[in-house]
Amino acid sequence: MAKKAPSIKAYLALFIFAALAMLGLLSIITLQQIDHLRQEFQTTSLTQADVELSRAINAAYREILDRTKAYARWQEVRQQIQNPNFYAYWHKHRALSSEVLPDYTQDAAIYNAKGKVLGKLDTSLLPARVPEKSDTATLIFDGNKPSLLLYTPVTNKEGSTLGYVATLIRFLPELFRTGGFSQIDAESIHIERPAAAPIPLHELQGLIEFDLRTDPFSDALLKIMTSAFVHFGLLMGLVTLLFYPFVIWLLSQPIQRVSRHIDLLRENPGESVPNSLSKPFQIAELEKIRQSLNAYHMRLNDVNRSLDQKNRELWKMAHHDPLTGAHNRRAFEKYWQELNDIFADSRTPICLALFDINHFKAINDSYGHQAGDQVLKVIAKTIQGVLRKNERLFRLGGDEFATFLINCTPQTALSIAERCEQATAQSNFQKFGVREPVRISIGLTHTDRLENDPLQSLQWKADVAMYSAKRPSSSSIALFTPAMEKSTQGLFSSWTRLAVYEAVTSGKDLRIYYQPIVDLESGQTHYYEALVRIQHGDELIMPSHIFPLVEARRLEPDLDRSIIEAIFRDLESNRIPPGSGVSINLSPPSVVDEGIIDWLEDFQPYVRSHKLVLEVTETALITQLHLATKNLKRLRNIGFEIALDDFGSGYSSFKYLATMPVDIVKFDITLVQLLNDKEQQRILIYLAKMIIDAGHRLVAEGIEDKLTAKRLRRIGFKYGQGYLFGKPAPELNKPAKTG
Known part of the structure; x- marks a missing residue:
């Protein structure tokens, strides 16, 4: 009897059993892989x-x-x-x-x-x-x-x-x-x-x-993958053997793509990864995984792009001035190092140019910091527009800018500086409310061997040139020369500049010394001249160091105002007693300043009890004589006497004497020394007689011995001043009798 062949159901059951067994084995292997991946x-x-x-x-x-x-x-x-x-x-x-x-x-x-x-x-x-x-x-x-x-x-x-x-x-x-x-x-x-x-x-x-950060993406991914395999296992258990290879293919390929993409993300943390999951999956669960991965991938790339943008913004903030857009001091020093690296072994001519805005503090004080900021922006944009391609403008601080001119001869640097000055002069600042013309001073220095001229040396030379450019009657552009170095030796030490600037702007460490001016007939002190010093620690900074720095930064009105306030405090504290008086020196910029009347009106209560004299220096040119004369007349009406100081040493002695309301004329020591020469003595006698006949009183400076005092008294000098009567001192000195 022939053996009965299994029925189709048996084969189907066997197929199902084998398929389920294979599915179970595959599920175990897959779960092990997922756990291994975890x-x-x-x-x-x-x-x-x-x-x-x-x-x-x-x-x-x-x-x-x-x-x-x-x-x-x-x-x-x-x-x-x-x-x-x-x-x-x-x-x-x-x-x-x-x-x-x-x-x-x-x-x-x-x-x-x-x-x-x-x-x-x-x-x-x-x-x-x-x-x-x-x-x-x-x-x-x-x-x-x-x-x-x-x-x-x-x-x-x-x-x-x-x-x-x-x-x-x-x-x-x-x-x-x-x-x-x-x-x-x-x-x-x-x-x-x-x-x-x-x-x-x-x-x-x-x-x-430490603890690791939780990675919700990895946990969710593994959970989704596990769930997907379970669901797909149940589904695959219901399909026939004919669908089995197709389903295997349908699952294997997406998983491999996902795995490769995960490997890319793992191997390149923090970097943008190309999207290898652009094609959609045919199974909904896997498509959900793909979409989640793609969404994560897009967010990751967005974060990377955002970080790159932030890094660029941070770099710009670290190397640019936020107000003007110019490069800042850090970028200035870094760029100098780059120039040294590039041109260290070559003889490439390089020029350092420093730009400084004249009277910028006065602009800020008069029109406000908002107008001052607008002036800084316009000047930075104007200078950058004049500079050649790839030349950078740096803001070193305040109103000071700088640039390096590469492969530039001194003649070319002067030409560029002139164009910067002209462009600034033609800029419209009235739209910001600034009525006065805004000008810049430019200091230049040149080198063709960087190893011989470190940055500090070049800056110092450019600063010296800037000081020369800011001096009265000088051009607003100056190229450094060794002669400038000799004329400014010792004026640019950092602590001196800081001490002078702080004293001028805040009055800190400002000291007023008084030197007596005596009646040559009686030998009694008539009044005292107020002279400025700056006490910086144990060092006493003298006028020879103070005034060049003040003039270089055009801070004369600021210094005068601080001195006026200090003298007023001395009057209030009775340091200058009633019956005496004080003489206050005013610089030409202060004489023509619109606020000079306001600065001095508080002295009016002391006009009757003290002799108050304003000394106008004659060693610097006063360009606005009409305004100066108007202000001095108003101050004279208040009760001040007007003295022309350093007569004979400046620009326009007789012009000032004839134009301005002058009560007292102070002869400079150079004129007083004419007494030592019989021939030149006649000039002194003639000048004194002419000025006395015009109704002015005379003061002689620099008197150091009794014989000189006696001879000057005979010529007609009413008052005298010098070491014979007393040196400048912080306390009022009683002069010795001259006999």
Whole structure:
């Protein structure tokens, strides 16, 4: 009897059983792959987190090291090493106020070349001496909070060590600022205090505990994939064997594409990845995965583009002046370094041009800072429009701009400067309410060997040229020459400029010295001349250093106003007693200033009790004689007497004498010295007689001996002034009797 063949149902059941068995086996394998993928994600995230933490620690260390080195290059640090007498005061008020160090700096100290701190401070957290192994980055712990201690040498231009600086900066704030953690949850970072502290920096990573950031995308992806395979397994269990290979193909290809795309994302964290899932899937669940991945991919690319844009904006903010759009000082110094790298071995002519707006402070004071800002914008745009292609304009601060002219001869630089000046003069500032003409002064210096002219030297030379350009009756454009250096020697030290500017603008450290002016007949003091000094620490800055700097920055009215306020305080405090008087020097710009009457009207109550004299200097040209005469007449009506100072040493002695309302004429010492020559003595006698006959009283300056005083009295001089009667002093001196 023949064996009965299995029925179709049996074959179908066998097929179903085999299919289900194969499906079960395939499901097990697939689930294992998914679990393996999950473990790979976890392992990869931990590895990336360790790398990320190591990079963050190194980045924080490099940033703090760069800050410490920048601190070592700070000019005030060198000044403290050279003169540590005020180190304690400087440490308290200035050491941590520099923008070089971050706000979370705990302490900083300066050491001399032998490694000894400049001054012992009770509040200092740093050692009194530099340790032998000072090149090791060390972490000091306050509880669980580490601070990084670094030492770095302070060197001069030749590389010699002048001293050292040490900084103690909290490490965690810098780690969080520079870390940019993507794998690590920053809030979970915890540092276990070591048993033995302090420790070297390289041991820090082993003490840090942290949690990984949750990755909802990976979790959701794995969950969706698992769910999809379960659903597809049930579906595939219901299909026939003919559909089985097709379904396998239908699932395998999308999964491989998804896996490859995930691999790309994993291998290129933080970067834009090409979209390899552009074609739609034929299965809804897989299509949902594709759409989710594509949406994530688009968001990731948007974030990357946004980060790129922010980086460009941050770079621009770090290198451009937000008001004028010009490059800033940081860009100026960086560009100079680039020029050195490019032209160090060549003889390429380069010119540094400094631009300064004349009377800009007066514009700000008169029309407001908004108008001043508009003036800065227009001038920056005007100068940039004149400069050649690829030449950059830098705003160094305030109203000072600069540019480097590459491959430029002095003649070409002068031509460009003239065009800048002309373009500025033709600009319309009246639309901002500025009625006076706005002009600029330009200082130029030239070099063809960059290694022989460092940036500080070029800036100094350009500043000297600028000073020359701002001098009265000078051209507004000046090219540096060695002769200028001799004429301005000692006038541009940084501390002198700072002290003078601060004294002029705020009255700080301004000192008024008084020198008696005596009656040559009686020998009694008639009144005192007020003379300015600036007390900067232990140094007394004299007029020979004050006035050139004031004239270079056109600050004469500001200085005069500060002096007037100081003298008025002396009158109020009875430092200048009733029955005497004071003579106040006014510069030509102040004489023609519209506010001069307002500055001096508070003196009116003292007109009857004191002799008040205004001395108008004759050593500088007054270009607006009509306005000067008008203002002096008004002041004379208030009760001031008008004296023409330094008669015979300036521009237009007789013109001023004939035009302006003058009561007193002060003969310059050069005229008084004519007494020593019998022939020239006649000129002095003739001038004195002519001025006395015109109704003026005479004062002789520079009298140092009794014989000179006696001879001047015989000629007709009413008053005298000089060391014979008293030197300028902070307190009123009673002159010696001349007999």
